[in-house]
Amino acid sequence: MTQNDDKMNDDTMNDDTIIAAKKTAHGLLHSLAQGADIKDAYHADAHLWASHPFNKLQGHDAIKDVWSQLRTALPDMERRDSIFTGGFSKPDARMDDALTGRVLIATMGHYQGTFTHDLCGIPATNGVVTIRSCEVHHIVDDKIAHSYMMIDLLDLMRQAHVWPIAPSLGAEGAWQPPFGGAGIRLDQQDSAAGARAFNTVIEMHNALLTFDGKSLDSMQHGAYWGEAFLWYGPAGIGTTRGMDGFRAHHQIPFLTGFPDRRGAGHYIRIGDGNFVVTGGWPSVTGTHVGEWLGLPATGTHVEMRVMDFYHLVDGKIIENWVPIDILYILYQMGFDVFARLRHLRGDPKRDL
Structure with missing residues (x-):
């Protein structure tokens, strides 16, 4: 052998x-x-x-x-x-x-x-x-x-019609399953293809770090995305399509809010066929120094819990589902959404 x-x-x-x-x-x-x-x-x-x-x-x-x-x-x-x-x-x-x-x-x-x-x-x-x-x-x-x-x-x-923050810039609604219906992989595993897809995603992550602080064109990550990719963001940010939509509805507002954002590490890094998953607890850290989600700068350094689910076709990312713990970010910034809900439902704070 x-x-x-x-x-x-x-x-x-x-x-x-x-x-x-x-x-x-x-x-x-x-x-x-x-x-x-x-x-x-x-x-x-x-x-x-x-x-x-x-x-x-x-x-x-x-x-x-x-x-x-x-x-x-x-x-x-x-x-x-x-x-x-x-x-x-x-x-x-x-x-x-x-x-x-x-x-x-x-x-x-x-x-x-x-x-x-x-x-x-x-x-x-x-x-x-x-x-x-x-x-x-x-x-x-x-x-x-x-x-x-x-x-x-x-x-x-x-x-439930109790939206507590500013309207999302992206589109809100149900996340769609992967194109082609290939996301359920109980009976198959392709770690070799997954390794290739994973390397593509990590190269894209590294390209995001090339931002010069001035021009989005300084980031070279666009080469790793399909032309009309779908970026499924969490509630509060919403879904975007293509690089123009991604920049307008998520990337520019995020870089404005957290210009010093940094990657903090991943507890999960897996690849399987055309799917890759990464995630950190936290995945990103940054200081809230600009308006974000309609909230003015607080100067707060926050931790962001994030997962990324990627679907690649022909070596390009065509779909990215991105759950982010928005409520925890807001809580760190001093905005307790659940306290606001209680207030709106007739149970306000009555003492400091």
Whole structure:
């Protein structure tokens, strides 16, 4: 047997490991959405990093509370996956070596159901809603050891007609699944193609850092995007199309608000076929020195929790879904959206 044969066998075994983990995670997550016992899905000392106001949690009781709140709000809740992929996380020099090589499953989709009970102070509509959720799960011995969940509660506020901030510059609405319907990859794994796609994405990330502080043309990242790519931003920013839309509705406002933004590292770096996922907790840091989302500069240094789901075709990024914990950024800037909701619903603060 040649050295190449050994490598092919190793690659096949590694891909088989990820396929098995994807199927395990798929079963666990769909069972949780249907009300399964947390103990059957999570290790006893598991960690959950969820978007604001849930934040960092550990152990069965704390994690159960998050899932119970979702199930109570949407008692007929269904999980609708649009992307379901995975891989061994690639190294990031900015992060602890222990994060490298973890089996991570990444998903993008919605929890859909009838919104019959308030969720985090967001008033129930008694109608159907779709709650965006982008997730990363670390699978160890057929259970979840770590979860990262970006639940777009600001978009739920939009659906409940209690929008609390300035109108989005991009288009708001449901995120579309990947073009061609290729996002659910339970029975397939292509780590070799994923590595090539991952390298393209990292080269694009590096090109973003070439900004000279004056002209957007100094950034050379445009070469990595398809001509009419779709950038699906979180509620508060919205969806854009093509480089002109991306610049106008997201990039220029973001650079105006946070001109000193810096990458902070990724806990997930995976590639599978034409899909790549990265994410950090935080992923980006910056100082709020210019207007952003309609809010004047606060001078606050903030951490930004971000995930990126990329879909590439012919070596170009044609779709990018970008959950960002907008509510946590606003909270750091001194704007507690949930306190504002309580005030608007008749429960204002009555003391400093």
